[in-house]
Amino acid sequence: MKEKATSFDIAYMAGVSQSTVSRALRDSPQVNKETREKVQAIARQLNYKVDKNASNLRKQRSSTLALLLFEDPTTDESLINPFFLSMLGSITRACAKSGQDLLVSFQQLSDDWHADYEDSKKADGIILLGYGDYVDYEEKLAKLLAQQTHFVCWGADVLGHPEFTIRSNNWQGGYLAGEHLINTGHRNFAFIGNASEGSPEFSARYQGFIDALVKAGIDATQIPHFDAISTESAGDLATEQLLVSKQAVDAIFCASDLIAIGVIRCLKRRGIRVPEEIAVMGFDDIPAASFASPGLSTIQQDTSKAGELLVNNLLKLINNQPITDTLIEPKLVIRQSCGAAVGDSDAN
Amino acid sequence: MKEKATSFDIAYMAGVSQSTVSRALRDSPQVNKETREKVQAIARQLNYKVDKNASNLRKQRSSTLALLLFEDPTTDESLINPFFLSMLGSITRACAKSGQDLLVSFQQLSDDWHADYEDSKKADGIILLGYGDYVDYEEKLAKLLAQQTHFVCWGADVLGHPEFTIRSNNWQGGYLAGEHLINTGHRNFAFIGNASEGSPEFSARYQGFIDALVKAGIDATQIPHFDAISTESAGDLATEQLLVSKQAVDAIFCASDLIAIGVIRCLKRRGIRVPEEIAVMGFDDIPAASFASPGLSTIQQDTSKAGELLVNNLLKLINNQPITDTLIEPKLVIRQSCGAAVGDSDAN
DNA sequence: CTGAAAGCGCTTACAG
DNA sequence: CTGAAAGCGCTTACAG
The missing domain is CATH 3.40.50.2300 (Response regulator)
Structure with a gap:
């Protein structure tokens, strides 16, 4: 049991062809219910999992999104802006919800990351997150644009493509x-x-x-x-x-x-x-x-809505669907640092 | 230029075989320097990137690690324990340093995650992070063990395998x-x-x-x-x-x-x-x-050392190397909440 | 509903 | 030092 089972092993055990196994495992409706159940049972028993590399290679799709977090080089190495950390959380959740895997990477603005993830087929698209001076970004964004990489970003303007940006109002x-x-x-x-x-x-x-x-x-x-x-x-x-x-x-x-x-x-x-x-x-x-x-x-x-929007819009981009929603409405949170309100009202 | 170039395209342009391209791109010493440079120049020019799915499939190695973050189901959905967030940061950095990609996922203890990442070849090994009641883990860890999945975890005891755990003293x-x-x-x-x-x-x-x-x-x-x-x-x-x-x-x-x-x-x-x-x-x-x-x-x-240890030990596990270092020494940080020290001394 | 076959794009023995 | 060939494990037309 050291060797991982393949779809051929299952085919052999189930007495069907490997193509049928492949179909059955993906719940294809064109497979006889009985056959499908038999195949799936054997797969479960063997603890079989589809090899992602093989299926991605064949499908030319990775079902993976890459998150690139830009660090302001001026801040402390070890600290990440907590706002982005919370974005990371919601993006991870949104990915899970849409069945995508999430590749995470930190980048210095200086790194030569452009076009790596999608070109190497590790991810179908990229989410860019980062504060800082957006002027420095422009060149990189232009390159992504030129290479027709699928990407969305938080906050930064993408010239000519406002739909690639998600931001708060x-x-x-x-x-x-x-x-x-x-x-x-x-x-x-x-x-x-x-x-x-x-x-x-x-x-x-x-x-x-x-x-x-x-x-x-x-x-x-x-x-x-x-x-x-x-x-x-x-x-x-x-x-x-x-x-x-x-x-x-x-x-x-x-x-x-x-x-x-x-x-x-x-x-x-x-x-x-x-x-x-x-x-x-x-x-x-x-x-x-x-x-x-x-x-x-x-x-x-x-951030929860932001993460969802980022993921969903990127997915739409990948699937050539139109993007409509990119703005998030902010909300006033009243605590103590501004004193008591004189006739204040909570927004929303 | 919509179609991505493959190693065959480069081979054609360089007037060599595809195998030579593959070797040249990986800096193989058995390729003539001139040939190598020509191939690499063309690859750069074409913005060529090795298809990870294909190379992983062939090599049976993904150069990817998966990070599974367990959330205490009792805590607020949207909040992640900041300590783990900071671990996430250092793990990401450590991965980058060792040329590994990092797949991130949140899990409820109840999820059926065991054996997914490595079995589907998406990752070569798994890092487990989580607070909470470790008794609940045991069963899952046992399963990972049984399936010979490569994993390390933070804090939790792995019966019979103390080397799989990294923790503070x-x-x-x-x-x-x-x-x-x-x-x-x-x-x-x-x-x-x-x-x-x-x-x-x-x-x-x-x-x-x-x-x-x-x-x-x-x-x-x-x-x-x-x-x-x-x-x-x-x-x-x-x-x-x-x-x-x-x-x-x-x-x-x-x-x-x-x-x-x-x-x-x-x-x-x-x-x-x-x-x-x-x-x-x-x-x-x-x-x-x-x-x-x-x-x-x-x-x-x-956390910075913890992240490194987690990543490096997992890599050792994957490569069948022995693991020695698993304990991290804590440090006293004195601020104001305990008052002034009367003859106190900083540890370390 | 099922099967035989092609092919995704690489890496790596093998032969020269 | 280089090339021809096999094969990693799937998915998906194509044919029946």
Whole structure:
């Protein structure tokens, strides 16, 4: 029993041809019920499993999706952004649900990954996940496009192919954040996070935020803005800069929860009370947001839906089906870091 | 250029046989340098990639490892234990380093996963990761054993095959925790976490802890002990029970960080100051441990080393090499949740 | 409903 | 150093 059984072994035992075994195992309706059951029984008994390599080779299909996670090279080697970790979880679940296997790989932006997975037939398509400066991506995405690789990505713009991108309605999220900060009685705002063109997601959050302020009649031309990549320490550092600048601020909207946690840490260290003196609002709703003290009010991105959309849309791409749904609506999550609402209402 | 090139296309273009192409592409030394370079140049130009399905089928090797993550069915669907998430990260990295692909899958303990990945030739071996009640595993592990599947697992005992398991020295970790709690001036201890035989890891931590107390001359027969699975809410609940029991306690050792975070939350809600009135010690050193307030002192498990060991040992198993190294030494991480050390020393 | 045959794209003895 | 050939274990027209 050391040797694995093949479909020929089963055919021999069942007294049928190997092609019939193959059909029976795939529940083909053109196989006699009796024959099918006999074959399947023997297969079970022999603990037979179809050789994926052989069947993939023959079918020219792998039923496998590849997930490429880009790490911001600036962050700590060992830490993965918790938001992506949670995406990973939902993608894995979505794959299982659609009968796909999932190949996972981390990549530095510098790696030469383009066109590896699908070209080597290891996967039928690729899911790209990554924060950071999207400008660096463009070249790689263009190559994938040129090679007609099937792929979808989170957040990043694919020129000429908006349907390849799945993302949260970041503008809407920023808007909700602005509203909440206003509803909790704040008037002097700051924004922490990169809002350059290299960070389209953060920019959209910023814009939504500003638009909410403007809508409320606040002069948004003077909002202090400090850059930070999505890490605790960047948020901490940016807050130091903000404090040094001596601007009157009673509320900070952060482009991500990780930044917000760093902001809170800095504020606490400086003896500034959150939310009494300065309110802090995050974005993402990572698990740590609820562990933070005070609990971080934030904008939740529905990672579970995101994972499903990523997987399902990629599958549609592979099967030449049209893609329609690519936007995910964010949700306001109110905890303690922005203080009590004065006439606030939960979105949705 | 829609059709993918095969080794025959390259052979034709290079004016050599297909076998020579195959050899040249794998840097075989028996191929003339000139020929090899010509072939490789053409392959690059055509963006050729070896078809993994074909080569795996022929070689009967997939260069792929499968990671099976068991979820405790009792915990929230959408959340994965952050400790395992960090393991996932280091395993992925270790795989990349050894040129292996990684197939990731979540499993409920109830799923019928045994023998799927290797039998279907999708992976050469399996890495099992999971907390929870190991008694439930036994049957499955026995089956894997019977089918001669290559596998390693984290923490769980494999009867008769200790070399299949990689784990932290949990006893040592518990001992370090006990020492630290004593060194920070505490005398009345409690333990929160399952320490039954179904949780060998937690049990070992508990035992190390008790041994440290005994060593310090403390009567450890009366240590209150409350069960909790590894979640925040279980820790919170167990703390309520502890408080209701009215036992005099000034330090709680928790079997995991997640439990500890729940304990701290409960204590805070009850107006009990940490660490002034009750010190709290965790185990794992998940990212949230440093986000907690106060910062959680804990026992760090070296996930990066764990991931490497898991991957490397599995590879050894696959290649019939002996396995020697399976234990990982834990490390004390001092933050604020146990108060100031009076003559404490960092382990290692 | 079933079988014989071709072929997916490689790797690797075997022969030269 | 190179080539012709076999074969890994399937799936799927094709024929009956």
